[in-house]
Amino acid sequence: MIVPVIKVENLKMYYKTKMGYVQAVDGISFELEAGESLGIVGESGCGKTSVSMTLLRTLPENAHFMGGHVWFNDNGKMVDLTQLPEDEMRHYRWRGISMVFQAAMNSLNPVYKVGDQIVEAILNHYPDTPIDQAKAKVAKLFELVTLDPKRMEQYPHQYSGGMKQRAVIALSLACDPKVIIADEPTTALDVIVQDKILRELKKIQKELNMAMIYISHDIAVIAEVSDKIAVMYAGKFVEEADSTTIFKRPMHPYTFLLMNAFPSHVGPKKKLFTIPGEPPNLLNPPKGCRFAPRCPWADNRCREQDPEYVEVEKGHYLACWHPLTEEVRQNELRK
Amino acid sequence: MTNPVLIFVFAGLLPAVGVVYAIYKGKAPQNYIFLAISLALYYGALTNFRYLYLFSPRFNYILAPIIYFYGFNLSGLSKFIRNRLAQIVLLLVIYVTVVFFIFLAMPGDYTTKFLQDPKIRQNPEVYERMKQLFGVDDPWYVKYYKHMKNFFNLELGISFSEYPKRVEEIIAERLPRTLFLFLASSVLSFLLGFDLGKRIAWKRGGLTDKMATFVGIVFWTIFTPFYMLILIWLFAVTLRLFPLSGFITPTKWFDAPFSAQAVFIRLLLTELFMLVMWIIGIVVAGRLKTIRAKRTAIWGFVIGGAIIAFVYWAANGMGTYALDIVHHLALPVIALVTLHFAGDMLVMRDTMLEVIKEDYITTARAKGLPDKVIRDKHAARTALLPLMTSFVIGLASTVSGGVITETMFSWKGMGLTLLEATTAQDTPLAIGCLVFTGVLVLLAHLVADILYAFLDPRIRY
Incomplete structure (x- = not known):
């Protein structure tokens, strides 16, 4: 049996506001093995970034952890990151789980040299490392992300956007983490640089055999790099399966509509779907299935009872009362 | 020559x-x-x-x-310093010009003060001679040329109110006193404001934050002379901890073998020495890696400097006299520090609250850095820049602030001298005081600008 590197069980995190709790992450489960990559895709505001922040526990003050577990494999021993005191959690950050940030433009401190900021991370977790050695390692990482190691001595404002993104990737690799969360790693970049960086990320991930979590609203990006895809809607995972299954045989209506809501560059012209309505307010989410108000297939049960998130086939998880069959999908596409 | x-x-x-x-x-x-x-x-x-x-x-x-x-x-910092120096010289010329025209425009000058004196008026020969000497009938441009010429020759004339003394002498005596007060209070209040601001911003919303903000706003908005009167009443009159006012206690200096000025200049040099030791400490700390080593380096240099200063004062036999001056200094310094730290603290708190929201603070947290490292190395270091800006802007108010403080505590520095010279219509002394306070502020600006260039790598000159 393969032991996962990270296993998330029923993770819940709410933001407390004056109006009540915003249910940003509401019962999320998944697991990842070494060398595997998971893509989390969903609309803006569905809680993707909150998931990554909950895993690392770098949450803002008004965030409240409401339950669940994050089991992290620390050399064979499973540690529940949610239960650790802050002081011990520190040691798992970056060494265990590191992150490529969404806003790479501002993720580096403007007043310190980029190289020094990466050296700082290494020295923080391995205080006995001689500085020369740490610097040599950073130089190596710079080469890995195709940055000139001479640029270690420069400040972030002397970098271009793409270079900053690479530097942030180098930073995330500094302490040889087991899991890397890439939160919209390429959103701010143009398509060509985007493609290059994604390829690099994937290559590095396979080389170093790390587990990777990609977070993006862009299905194309996710499809390119991840082995498994989880579709997130309104704070919950609605479907998770390997990439081909998600694209070829989506069972959740939301996944199906999402996949067919953007045109393809190749293949024949096809019908484009729109999803009516708008994402629910997470302060007061609809009763039952959260997608029910926008779902063309919804019935009374959908509006009353929340479907369980269960494994319907091997490696295919789903939360829906009316999984789409092949027939329904074909019918819809032919209409 | x-x-x-x-x-x-x-x-x-x-x-x-x-x-x-x-x-x-x-x-x-x-x-x-x-x-x-x-x-x-x-x-x-x-x-x-x-x-x-x-x-x-x-x-x-x-x-x-x-x-x-x-x-x-040139390029980089050297170019910036050169250009800034050129600007300062230009500003100085403009400033001296403006001062001249202000005094030209002011009603009543030394002509009324001296030439209306009946004794002189009765003697037409003396009257004409005096008029010629003072250049009363000269057109304004001749007056201006003489004014500029004398200023840049550092010949500021003879004071009327302190008659035989030359203005340069008076300023040479008073400028160090203002400089001491100004240096001590601005450095201390800056440090205090910076440290408190960063702490309360880090623990925002807590009781300490609310209390400190309240106290800060009270000190920031309080009417300065009133606050100083309260201080004098509390510490000098009721508790009798400090002397009421003045520079020295005359009875103690009755048979002192040296002048108060000599002791005071040494005090000022000691202060500068401590400042230099502290800056060396910071520079050394910049090359060290751990927070503890940095802290040890800074405190090591500061305490080492203090020990050297102590030994120096113990050895030269002026110690007790110096203590008398320090005793007189304490209350004005306390007043200025409490008044000025509040502004620095509030600015620091606000910028810290902004900086904490920045993405690189999240990065620092995600990197697993300890809380204190994030606060001191990442947040406070960046928040320092706007604080420096407000500090530089605040330098200008030091001139006006100096007049009030020095008057309240009868501290004979540039501010009080300026006030006395103006009320006594002692034009040469008033011009001298104004111009030299201006020079002081201009130089302080230069230092602050250079510091800023060191602190913010994004600034390119």
Whole structure:
């Protein structure tokens, strides 16, 4: 049996506001093995970034952890990151789980040299490392992300956007983490640089055999790099399966509509779907299935009872009362 | 000053050595015209050649080196400092001009003060002589030229209110007192404001935050003279901890073998020495890695400096007299520090709250850095920059602040002298005070600008 590197069980995190709790992450489960990559895709505001922040526990003050577990494999021993005191959690950050940030433009401190900021991370977790050695390692990482190691001595404002993104990737690799969360790693970049960086990320991930979590609203990006895809809607995972299954045989209506809501560059012209309505307010989410108000297939049960998130086939998880069959999908596409 | 050897050294040898050295370093002069102008200015200064200086030959000694460096294609900080120095000299000329016109426009001057004196009026010969001496009937441009010439020759005239003394002497005596007060209070209040601001911002919303913000706003908005009166009443009258006012206790100095000024200058040098030790400590700490080592380095230098200073004062026999001055200094310093730290603290708190929201703070947290490292190394370091800006802007108010503080505590510095000279219509002294306080502020600006350039790597000059 393969032991996962990270296993998330029923993770819940709410933001407390004056109006009540915003249910940003509401019962999320998944697991990842070494060398595997998971893509989390969903609309803006569905809680993707909150998931990554909950895993690392770098949450803002008004965030409240409401339950669940994050089991992290620390050399064979499973540690529940949610239960650790802050002081011990520190040691798992970056060494265990590191992150490529969404806003790479501002993720580096403007007043310190980029190289020094990466050296700082290494020295923080391995205080006995001689500085020369740490610097040599950073130089190596710079080469890995195709940055000139001479640029270690420069400040972030002397970098271009793409270079900053690479530097942030180098930073995330500094302490040889087991899991890397890439939160919209390429959103701010143009398509060509985007493609290059994604390829690099994937290559590095396979080389170093790390587990990777990609977070993006862009299905194309996710499809390119991840082995498994989880579709997130309104704070919950609605479907998770390997990439081909998600694209070829989506069972959740939301996944199906999402996949067919953007045109393809190749293949024949096809019908484009729109999803009516708008994402629910997470302060007061609809009763039952959260997608029910926008779902063309919804019935009374959908509006009353929340479907369980269960494994319907091997490696295919789903939360829906009316999984789409092949027939329904074909019918819809032919209409 | 027409010694040919001196002329050769200053106008020939030194610039030549400079040029040779620059070429050797691979930085050849770009524009030889500036070098020629600079040489001409040196020559004019040394030979007192009438057409080679504007107001005073001495002024050339300031101008020539700045112009000299315009011949080189400098870059980065050196270029910035050169340009800033040139600006400051220009500002100084403008400032002295403005001061002149203010005094020209003011109603009532020394003509009314002296020439209306019945004794002089009765004697027409003396009256005419005095008028000629003071240049009362000169047109304004002649007056202006004389004013500028005298200022840049550092001949500020003789004070009326403290008659036989020359203005330069009075300023040489009073400027250090203001400088001491100003340095001690601004450095202390800056440190206090910075430290408190960062702490309360980090623990925002707590009781300490609310209390400190409240106290800060009270100190920030309080009416200064009233607050100083309360301080005097509390510490000097009721508790009798500090003397009421003044510079020294005369009875203690009755048979002192040295002047109060001599002791005070040494005190000022001690203060500067401590400041330099502290800055060295910071520079050394910048090369160390762990927070503990940094802290040890800074405190090591500060405490080491304090021990050296203590030994020095214990050994030179002036210790008890110095203590008397320090005793008198305490209350004004306390007043200024409590008044000024509040503004720094509030600015620091606000910028910290902004900085905490930045993405690089999240990065620092995600990197697994300890809380204190994030606060001190990442958040406070960036929040320091706006604080420096507000500090620089605040320098200007030091002039007006100095007048009030020094008057309240009868601390005979530039502020009080200015006030007394103005009320006594002692024009030469008032002009001298105004101009030299201005020079002080201009220099403080220069220092702050250079510091800023070191602190923010994003600034390119």
